[in-house]
Amino acid sequence: MKTIDAFKLNEEELKQEIRNNQDIEVDNCLGQRYLGCALKEGNIKLVGTPGNGLAAYLDGASIYVKGNAQDAVADTMNGGLVAIEGNAGDALSYAMRGGKVYILGNAGYRAGVHMKAYKEKRSLLIIGGCTGSFLGEYLAGGTIIVLGLNCKPGMKLTGYFCANGMYAGKIYLRTDEKPVNLSDKLEFHKLDRDEKEEELRPLLEEYARIFHLNLEEILASDFSVIEADPQKSYKQIYAAV
Amino acid sequence: MNMIASRYRINIRKDECVLCKRCVRECSFGAINFNSEKNTITLTHSKCVDCQRCAALCPREAIFITRNQNTYANNHLYTANTLNEIYRQSATGGVLLSSMGSGIGSVHIYFDHLLLNASQVTNPSIDPLREPMETITFLGRRPRHIERGKDGKLVDNLPPHIELSTPILFSAMSYGAISLNVHKALAKAALRLGTYYNCGEGGLHESLYEYATNTIVQVASGRFGVHERYLNSAAAIEIKIGQGAKPGIGGHLTGTKIIGDVSATRMVPEGIDAISPAPHHDIYSIEDLRQLVLSLKEATSYTKPVIVKVAAVHNIAPIASGIARSGADIIAIDGFRGGTGAAPMRIRDNVGLPIELAIAAVDQRLREEKIRNEISIIAGGGIRNSTDVVKAIALGADAVAIGSAALCALGCHICASCHTGNCAWGIATQRPELTNRLDPEEGADSLVNLVSAWTREIKEIMGGMGINSIEALRGNRLALRAVGLHEKELEILGVKYGGE
Numbered sequence: 001m002k003t004i005d006a007f008k009l010n011e012e013e014l015k016q017e018i019r020n021n022q023d024i025e026v027d028n029c030l031g032q033r034y035l036g037c038a039l040k041e042g043n044i045k046l047v048g049t050p051g052n053g054l055a056a057y058l059d060g061a062s063i064y065v066k067g068n069a070q071d072a073v074a075d076t077m078n079g080g081l082v083a084i085e086g087n088a089g090d091a092l093s094y095a096m097r098g099g100k101v102y103i104l105g106n107a108g109y110r111a112g113v114h115m116k117a118y119k120e121k122r123s124l125l126i127i128g129g130c131t132g133s134f135l136g137e138y139l140a141g142g143t144i145i146v147l148g149l150n151c152k153p154g155m156k157l158t159g160y161f162c163a164n165g166m167y168a169g170k171i172y173l174r175t176d177e178k179p180v181n182l183s184d185k186l187e188f189h190k191l192d193r194d195e196k197e198e199e200l201r202p203l204l205e206e207y208a209r210i211f212h213l214n215l216e217e218i219l220a221s222d223f224s225v226i227e228a229d230p231q232k233s234y235k236q237i238y239a240a241v
Numbered sequence: 242m243n244m245i246a247s248r249y250r251i252n253i254r255k256d257e258c259v260l261c262k263r264c265v266r267e268c269s270f271g272a273i274n275f276n277s278e279k280n281t282i283t284l285t286h287s288k289c290v291d292c293q294r295c296a297a298l299c300p301r302e303a304i305f306i307t308r309n310q311n312t313y314a315n316n317h318l319y320t321a322n323t324l325n326e327i328y329r330q331s332a333t334g335g336v337l338l339s340s341m342g343s344g345i346g347s348v349h350i351y352f353d354h355l356l357l358n359a360s361q362v363t364n365p366s367i368d369p370l371r372e373p374m375e376t377i378t379f380l381g382r383r384p385r386h387i388e389r390g391k392d393g394k395l396v397d398n399l400p401p402h403i404e405l406s407t408p409i410l411f412s413a414m415s416y417g418a419i420s421l422n423v424h425k426a427l428a429k430a431a432l433r434l435g436t437y438y439n440c441g442e443g444g445l446h447e448s449l450y451e452y453a454t455n456t457i458v459q460v461a462s463g464r465f466g467v468h469e470r471y472l473n474s475a476a477a478i479e480i481k482i483g484q485g486a487k488p489g490i491g492g493h494l495t496g497t498k499i500i501g502d503v504s505a506t507r508m509v510p511e512g513i514d515a516i517s518p519a520p521h522h523d524i525y526s527i528e529d530l531r532q533l534v535l536s537l538k539e540a541t542s543y544t545k546p547v548i549v550k551v552a553a554v555h556n557i558a559p560i561a562s563g564i565a566r567s568g569a570d571i572i573a574i575d576g577f578r579g580g581t582g583a584a585p586m587r588i589r590d591n592v593g594l595p596i597e598l599a600i601a602a603v604d605q606r607l608r609e610e611k612i613r614n615e616i617s618i619i620a621g622g623g624i625r626n627s628t629d630v631v632k633a634i635a636l637g638a639d640a641v642a643i644g645s646a647a648l649c650a651l652g653c654h655i656c657a658s659c660h661t662g663n664c665a666w667g668i669a670t671q672r673p674e675l676t677n678r679l680d681p682e683e684g685a686d687s688l689v690n691l692v693s694a695w696t697r698e699i700k701e702i703m704g705g706m707g708i709n710s711i712e713a714l715r716g717n718r719l720a721l722r723a724v725g726l727h728e729k730e731l732e733i734l735g736v737k738y739g740g741e
Contacts (some may be wrong), residue, residue: 015539017484031536033532033536034535034536034539036542037536037539038469038472038539038540038541041470052532052534053535053536053539056536056539056540057467057468057469057472057536057540059469071532072523072532072536075523075533075536076460076464076467076468078468078469085289091522091523094464094522094523095463095464095467095523097464097468097508110523111520113518113522113523114462114463114464114516114518115520116508116509117510118508118509118510119510121508134522137522138522139508140513140515141509141510141513165516165518167513167514167516168510168513171359191596204261233514236336236493237333237334237335237336238335238336238337238338238585239329239330239332239333239335239336239337239338240338240339240660240661241326241329241332241337241338241339241586241657
């Protein structure tokens with residue numbers, strides 16, 4: 001694996017290096033935007049804090065960040081893997097269609113808005129800590145899991161307007177507490193042992209392995225799931241002229 | 242009791258009709274049926290939308306549609322339409338839904354109040370048949386400085402741009418709103434004409450990738466069918482913020498229309514609704530927009546211009562200024578009269594600005610800020626003919642986009658029933674028996690004819706003015722004089738009154 005120092009390159013040279021090398025480690029990342037944009041292959045390790053728009057349109061490559069990420073990570077991502085050993089900013093995984101995004105720490109506002117799934121593409125977003133408001137709004141498919149690990153005491157897993165407008169997909173929360181002002185168009189129920197084993201365990205295995213977490217300990221807690229209630233859609237009533 | 246009187250009457254001249262039943266087969270709205278017991282044609286006037294399909298295909302020209310002569314009490318305030326809307330809403334509780342662009346008469350069509358200039362004595366006019374006349378148009382950012390290399394030769398520092406043989410493109414219309422055959426006709430025509438069509442926000446059908454050189458792909462809030470190959474296949478990428486028919490309103494393609502290829506092209510499962518949120522939830526500011534513009538450029542290695550499409554709204558001038566500073570290369574402004582496959586009628590008829598005012602305001606503002614060369618302007622929303630094109634360019638646009646007019650070339654009669662999905666002309670429908678009515682090759686021929694005819698007329702008009710290139714027409718408001726407008730309108734349009 002080639003190792004380069006981001007301090008010694010300008011942004012264009014840095015992006016060029018990442019595009020041209022399948023396996024690369026970049027040290028001293030500091031706010032450089034759009035790293036890994038639309039990449040189809042390769043294993044990229046970023047040390048430091050990459051800037052906004054990390055892994056936008058990612059199409060198959062794997063990106064590991066040893067540090068925090070900023071806003072708009074994995075925007076419209078189509079495939080691949082993003083793992084962030086830290087926190088992520090706002091608008092994480094907007095309209096993501098495929099691949100996996102793993103965050104060890106917290107995520108900001110508007111995480112997982114309008115994520116989707118199509119055929120073999122099943123977007124998966126796992127957030128180890130807590131999230132801000134508007135998590136999973138307009139969810140159209142795929143899966144979001146929020147674990148609430150290492151959150152400050154009293155902090156809730158999700159903020160206001162969690163899953164508003166959601167119409168497909170699933171959101172799992174490691175709590176039995178219903179999010180505040182959850183829309184009455186959504187179903188919320190606690191997972192039983194079988195559901196945890198069959199649905200959650202396979203989704204969390206890789207996440208736990210990558211971040212060296214004890215999966216059994218995580219799964220020992222209570223989990224709940226939010227799903228759209230098909231009986232209560234957001235249908236506007238129209239009168240065709 | 243049905244309080245709503247039928248809008249139209251279907252009339253069949255009995256003495257001309259040969260009972261061939263062509264009209265029965267052609268009517269996709271269920272207004273014309275055949276009663277085999279009585280061997281007669283039965284009419285349900287209330288279902289007629291006046292799409293003219295039956296009249297156009299009757300071999301004996303025996304059919305004509307009229308307005309229902311039954312009249313409500315004459316009242317300027319409570320017109321028949323106003324009353325029908327109240328009856329409809331009191332019966333259903335629903336939001337009024339319609340389609341196409343706003344055709345209401347109370348908002349000026351400013352194009353019709355603008356007259357063009359011509360040369361007489363003091364400067365020579367030009368005969369475009371015998372003398373060169375340039376309609377090639379380049380859209381994209383212009384470099385700020387001319388650069389020369391050490392050898393003194395010009396350095397090509399031109400940012401990515403698109404080249405149009407004529408300043409007319411086809412507007413964004415999505416697969417789902419219109420049929421695949423319409424997309425094919427538009428793509429073939431764009432290729433033959435040397436211009437571009439825009440696939441809209443529903444993704445790009447696999448069979449259309451071969452027309453990539455003449456395709457503009459759209460990235461809307463739903464991001465349907467957006468992926469690396471989609472972006473890199475196109476000539477340019479358009480970020481759709483809004484459209485003239487429904488500014489501020491998202492989109493909703495119902496699950497019943499997400500079947501087969503529509504599902505595959507949008508990359509959403511069959512039967513599940515496709516929601517385009519009202520805003521992009523990753524764009525809440527010009528700074529955020531800049532991020533999307535640049536990430537799209539990054540994904541396409543800075544080889545393609547990025548267009549930002551917005552509806553013409555009250556603050557369009559500062560919005561355009563922001564877009565010019567976002568890194569976008571082209572701004573597409575869609576006016577009040579822009580078409581749509583479905584929109585709440587109140588929004589369509591009451592929100593936004595006529596494109597003429599928007600072009601003038603934006604061009605003026607960008608000039609004042611000395612950034613007009615940083616961005617090109619595509620104007621759309623109610624461009625009906627070649628003089629609308631010339632007037633739009635003279636007001637400050639670089640090129641125009643046509644949607645409704647292009648659909649008219651394919652048979653559309655503006656019956657505004659797209660939202661029903663029953664389009665008898667096979668345009669705004671996914672019903673196979675209807676989409677088969679439109680042959681993509683024949684459609685492309687009609688589109689090529691239309692745009693070629695307009696281009697000939699544009700050349701003739703420019704020649705008359707003594708102008709020999711579109712470049713010289715752009716923003717040339719001295720080529721326009723107004724009639725029937727008041728002073729404030731003249732000020733905003735930047736146009737003198739006739740005789741001044």
